[in-house]
Amino acid sequence: MNKEIVIGERMISENAPVFVIAEMSANHLMDFDRAVKIMKAAKDAGADAVKIQTYTPDTITLDSDDPCFQITQGTIWDGTTLHKLYETAYTPWEWQPKLMKIAQDMGLIFFSSPFDLSSIDFLEEMNVPAYKVASFEITDIPFIRKIARLGKPILMSTGIAYLADIELALKTCREAGNENVILLKCTSAYPAPYEEINLKTIPSMGEVFGCLTGLSDHTMGSAVAGAGVALGAKVVEKHLTLRRADGGADAAFSMEPEEFKEMVEHIRQIEKAVGKVTYELTEKQKKSREHSRSLFVAQDMKAGDVFTPENLRSVRPSCGLHTMYYEELLGKKISRDARLGTPMSWDLVDFS
Template sequence: MCQFNIGNREIADDTRTYIVAEMSANHHQDFGRAENIIRAAADAGADAIKLQTSRPDRITIDSDKEPFRIKQGPWQGKTLYELYEETYTPWEWQPKLQQTAHDLGLDLFSSPFDPTAVDFLEEMGVPAYKVASFEIVDLPLIRQIAETGKPTIMSTGMATLGEIDEAVRAFREAGGTELALLACTSSYPAPPDEMHLRRIPHLAETFDVVPGLSDHTLGTEVPVAGVSLGARIIEKHLTLSREDKGPDSDFSLEPDEFADMVRAVRKTEKALGEVRYQTTEKESESERFRRSLFVVQDIDEGEPFSEENVRSIRPGDGMSPKHINNIIGRKASQPIAAGTPLRMGLVR
């Protein structure tokens, strides 16, 4: 897996999973709420906060004609312009939010949705970029992002393997080097049976990138499963409360849930460990309770060992059970009391 760095944080196969709290529209156009989401992300153990840098008239046009109307899903009934007018993060907030994040030890970066957003974020000095799933087909935008030389995370929701390949090629041909691809299902919320997490190792192997997961399912189980399959970046929406309804509320985690997810991810990382087949420190305490050969009846000197007077039992103080066939029929070198662990010195 290629190396990937955001700020002073290395992201690789043997490092901690990089956990991103996606603010999206959960600020509800309230700057104080946006700051509180960043504080909640820091308290929950996130590594970064992600914004979206867009303007409604740069994503779409203000039209209520049929193609611009949302016909299903959580935003049904709105026009695209109305949705993006509600969800955009005011640009004048973003440098201030960046300072708040830095003061709390978090990285802050954003998804730009047009060339002017990339220029703005470059002025801010963001450490990385995120390409949203819907923009993975916008190859000119991807090339512009690649030309900044910044590490870039791409979500792959809705994309075919061919479209992902085109995006990766465009990024690399424009000079981009550090790239992560996130498995993603772009439905809100996403059903677990449509997540297909086995894409995670496939993305890493196919494109030689850092793999990750952008998750829109309800709950925390899917990110944990993603980490077990090799995801090194996890992105999850964070809101202060789902009761305060907004465009992204229904598929966002509340702060205590986000913290639970972080703890579960960290525990999963420890459990994954490494490929090793030797007794661990804690296992050594149990080793003596394995089976071994014991004399289970009193035996006189010269008496043959038999299946009746020698058995494989717990604990593990005697010879390994694998020697039983070499012991049966041989004779005791001395009287042996029942309950004695069998050793070669007792056999002649």
């Protein structure tokens, strides 16, 4: 993997200053003016870039109340469904070109995390300078392949990834001709407990995969971010809101502007941190992994119907077959009737 990667006009390398990203996520609370204020706060706090998320509830999951779509993993969002959560958290697509222009006028780099193939197309029309692959999408191989083929830098979080998942994702990028990948150590718990961060994994990832590394941090405070930098992180991503008390899906683990500014200052100073090297998942992360991508029946189907991109989709959660089988299944027939939201399994495939 390349060790010198340019995003916008900013060089990211072993010798360059740490690239600091303010993640807005759902903290705009569906208020465009608030979104602009968050970007201004990011700029004032010393961030290099602001990142948003590009999805709608229907592009990231299915509108189903079935048990596998319920959030029951011991998170701050338990008690609702994936679709209902994302109805409150997504960033309206019509805002995004406007936000990009405003961010650029502020001197901020602006990019996004897409969450399906259509959102990649949308962001390409905006000509974003880079792409972020969220932790839960690292198992979506066709999705990663499409991003990689664009040739732009990719930041990839590893929060619910086993070692084999990281290897497969990077192999997919290389096969697509994209060597501009930065791996971000991430713990997919919200907020993340300090004892589950294992910052020593950051230099290990750099050695094992031969790439630049960084940290997508969901802990409270700035200590972990600074320590991650001391261990070799060249990118730090933290959620930013105006006030946690304002609420929202991500407020509980987001920084306020003064805290973010303090973190940026600490990033330039802190040298040491503790932790162990591990690629194991904690029990919470294993539960979180249930919301990674897999294949689902996306329309009501009758026995004998042919699988198409319309009725077979890669969505959250992970109850169905791995996304690596997507192309293999297209064109085959379904063996029996199945309704929307049915996890894909081999016994649904007619091999006769």
